[in-house]
Amino acid sequence: MGGRRGFGSVTARAPGKINVLLRVGALQPDGYHDVASLYQAVSLCEEVTAEHAEGFSVRFGGPIDCSGLSVDDSNLAIRAARLLAAETGHPGGAALSVVKQVPIAGGMGGGSADAAAALVACDELWGTGLGRSGLLPLASRLGADVPFALAGGTAIGVGRGDQLSPALAKGEFHWVLAFSDAGLSTPEVYAALDRHRERHRSDLPPVRQRVEVDPAAIQAVRSGDRVALAEVLHNDLQPAALRLAPHLGEVLELGESHGALAGIVSGSGPTCAFLVPHALAAAELVSAFAREGISAVTATGPARGARITRAE
Incomplete structure (x- = not known):
């Protein structure tokens, strides 16, 4: 059976995230951007079960269509398990089963949540004992x-x-997450931002090499002030995402006209996140989206990070 306590399988859960605020610096020579983000983990989670195996494999289930996901060594969950094995000298492998709830290519870090949950689950399954730190x-x-x-x-x-x-x-923040049928490629969104900045260089303020999170956003979450946070939601990638997926503008308008304090494209999109004042407003907004044929769910934050939920 292996493992510190002889577990045959371990299940871990990890949260999706919202970029409450995202600043993007200038393009660096290495092709990356300096970014500054205020993240909030939300209750929409990925669940990964790891079982002992000779090699490494992954399969997907859940309410999300996973037919387009890779299941070879390029998959982030498999890469996580392989990295842990290589670093600790663990001789065996893992069969991973993922229940997906976070949208694919939706700007909410679903693949990253899979990797984090795989690390935690395999660490417990194999008894490698690294722990979170x-x-x-x-x-x-x-x-x-x-x-x-x-x-x-x-x-x-x-x-x-x-x-x-x-x-x-401080306190709990209520969100509504509106999904899109088609994903957006993070590299393509960043490239669209770079093109826009280059095209309008004479009209835009200079792009800073290093960026910071706005102090007002930090103060809003620390004080639990939803109204103040709504006023400072910002995403430098949002204009680029809207150019690539213009219908997201209509989604944002719909949400803000049906009770949301504010709406924002999460990360590179296309998921739109709406901050609402309370749980009832969240349920009403989900219903408004449903009437327009838009899939949406409620979520709360901040949520806990990757953690074990079952070991057998």
């Missing part, structure tokens, strides 16, 4: 959003978004 350096090597999926809560991310510092949030 030991897994964090591995998470950083897998992608910018993986460390936050591991940590959860509310945090400021700088650099490529993976240099995290906690931003303690």
Whole structure:
């Protein structure tokens, strides 16, 4: 059976995230951008079950159409399990089963949540004993959003978004997440932003090399002030996402005209996140979207990071 306690399977859950605020710096020579983000983990989670196996495999289920996802070694969950095995010298593999609830290519870090949950589940299954602090350096090597999926809560991310510092949030924030049938490629959205900045260079203020999270946004989450947070929601990638998917503008208008305090494209999109004053307003907004044929769910934040939910 293996594992520290002889478990045959371990299930872990990790949260999707909303970029409450996202600033994007100038394009760097290495092809990346310096970013500054205020992340909030939300209750829409990915669930990964790991079982002992000779090799590494992954399969998907749940309410999301996963037919287009890769199940080979390029998959982020498999990469996470392989990295943990390589770093700890674990000789075996893992069969991973993922229940997806976070939209694919939706700007909410679903793949990163899969990787974080796979790290936590395999660490427990194999008895490798790294724990959250030991897994964090591995998470950083897998992608910018993986460390936050591991940590959860509310945090400021700088650099490529993976240099995290906690931003303690007071109270609970209610969100409505409106999904799109088609995903958006993160590299394509960044490229569209660069083209826009280059095209309008004479009309736009100079793009800073280094960017920071606005202090007003940090204060709003620390004080639990939903109205103040609604006033400072911002995403530098939103104009680029709207150019690539113009219908998102109509989604944002619909949400803000049906009770949302504010709406924003989450990350590179196309998921739109709406901050609402309370749970009743969230339910009413989901119903309004349903009447227009738009899929939407309620979520709350901040949510806990990757954690074990079952070990058998």
